[in-house]
Each structure stands twice: as C-alpha cells, then as structure tokens.
Amino acid sequence: MKKIEVDTLIEGGHSMMNDVVMDTARELSGAHFVVKIDELLKERGITQKQLAQMTGMRVGTISDIVNGKGSSINKAQLFSLMAALKVTRMSDIYEVVLPEEKRKDYLMLQDEWVNNREMPVPVKEMYKKNVLKASGLSLD
Incomplete structure (x- = not known):
C-alpha cells in the first residue's frame, strides 16, 4: 500500500x-x-x-x-x-x-447540504472565493 x-x-x-x-x-x-x-x-x-x-x-x-x-x-x-x-x-x-476531524466536518456539511438543499456557508464562501479568483478579481 x-x-x-x-x-x-x-x-x-x-x-x-x-x-x-x-x-x-x-x-x-x-x-x-x-x-x-x-x-x-x-x-x-x-x-x-x-x-x-x-x-x-x-x-x-x-x-x-x-x-x-x-x-x-x-x-x-x-x-x-x-x-x-x-x-x-x-x-x-x-x-x-481524510483526517478524522475533516471527515467529521465534511459528513456534517454533507448532511446539511442534502437535508436543506442549500449550500452550507463554508461551501458558499469557497465558491465565492473561487469565482472571484478565476475571474481575476480579489476578495478585498
């Protein structure tokens, strides 16, 4: 392995x-x-x-x-x-x-996303950051 x-x-x-x-x-x-x-x-x-x-x-x-x-x-x-x-x-x-803490966090966020059918806050933040970065803009 x-x-x-x-x-x-x-x-x-x-x-x-x-x-x-x-x-x-x-x-x-x-x-x-x-x-x-x-x-x-x-x-x-x-x-x-x-x-x-x-x-x-x-x-x-x-x-x-x-x-x-x-x-x-x-x-x-x-x-x-x-x-x-x-x-x-x-x-x-x-x-x-995954590290155990990350695994637990992802499982919780996954459940939240599936149950609420809405992106959890950390995912929304990552999404926003990545869209801005991809378009050449900054977060500031």
Missing part, C-alpha cells in the same frame, strides 16, 4: 493545473491518497509484468500506478485494472483517507 499526502500531490501537481483547482485541493491538506494495487498483486500472486500483460498497459505504466507516480489514470485504465484484478469497487484500488 502506498500512501501519498495530498500536499505532496499538490506540490508535484501538473504544471498546467490552474490555481483554483490547486487551492481547492489544498483544503484537503493532511488527507492521503492510498494506492492498494501492490496488495492486490500480492494477494493474487501475480507480478506487475503479468498485470501489464493482462491489461495491455506497459510495465512502466503499471509500475508508476503501483508506486503512486504520475498525476492521473484514465477511466479505461481503471476499468482494465478492475477487470484484470476482479475487484468491484474503485476503492479496492484507490482510496482517499
């Missing part, structure tokens, strides 16, 4: 990613992106090379995925991995783990 901190992903993020995306992702500082493919390979007794042959991906691509390198995976690759490894959920391959 490979854990990658969100902050590390952001620092090494794609150079073409805009500031609004990066700033919004920073809200999850302290969270981890967990890659579980190495555990699946061990459980199934197969190698990265065999997985590459099963999926049609390059061995280097499989290695990058297993080691959490690169910033993206396309949906066809994800489906190919799921089919080859016979898993039923994306979370069997990848998972995002």
Whole structure:
C-alpha cells in the first residue's frame, strides 16, 4: 500500500493545473491518497509484468500506478485494472483517507447540504472565493 499526502500531490501537481483547482485541493491538506494495487498483486500472486500483460498497459505504466507516480489514470485504465484484478469497487484500488476531524466536518456539511438543499456557508464562501479568483478579481 502506498500512501501519498495530498500536499505532496499538490506540490508535484501538473504544471498546467490552474490555481483554483490547486487551492481547492489544498483544503484537503493532511488527507492521503492510498494506492492498494501492490496488495492486490500480492494477494493474487501475480507480478506487475503479468498485470501489464493482462491489461495491455506497459510495465512502466503499471509500475508508476503501483508506486503512486504520475498525476492521473484514465477511466479505461481503471476499468482494465478492475477487470484484470476482479475487484468491484474503485476503492479496492484507490482510496482517499481524510483526517478524522475533516471527515467529521465534511459528513456534517454533507448532511446539511442534502437535508436543506442549500449550500452550507463554508461551501458558499469557497465558491465565492473561487469565482472571484478565476475571474481575476480579489476578495478585498
């Protein structure tokens, strides 16, 4: 299992990613992106090379995925991995783990949003900030 901190992903993020995306992702500082493919390979007794042959991906691509390198995976690759490894959920391959306080806060805000059908105040504030930033205006 490979854990990658969100902050590390952001620092090494794609150079073409805009500031609004990066700033919004920073809200999850302290969270981890967990890659579980190495555990699946061990459980199934197969190698990265065999997985590459099963999926049609390059061995280097499989290695990058297993080691959490690169910033993206396309949906066809994800489906190919799921089919080859016979898993039923994306979370069997990848998972995002939030810090406990952030998780509790998000669950509360999620419930509020669903129940009231209105954006919670922190979401409205983020929305306003991001719209202004994207349009080149400031909050002041």
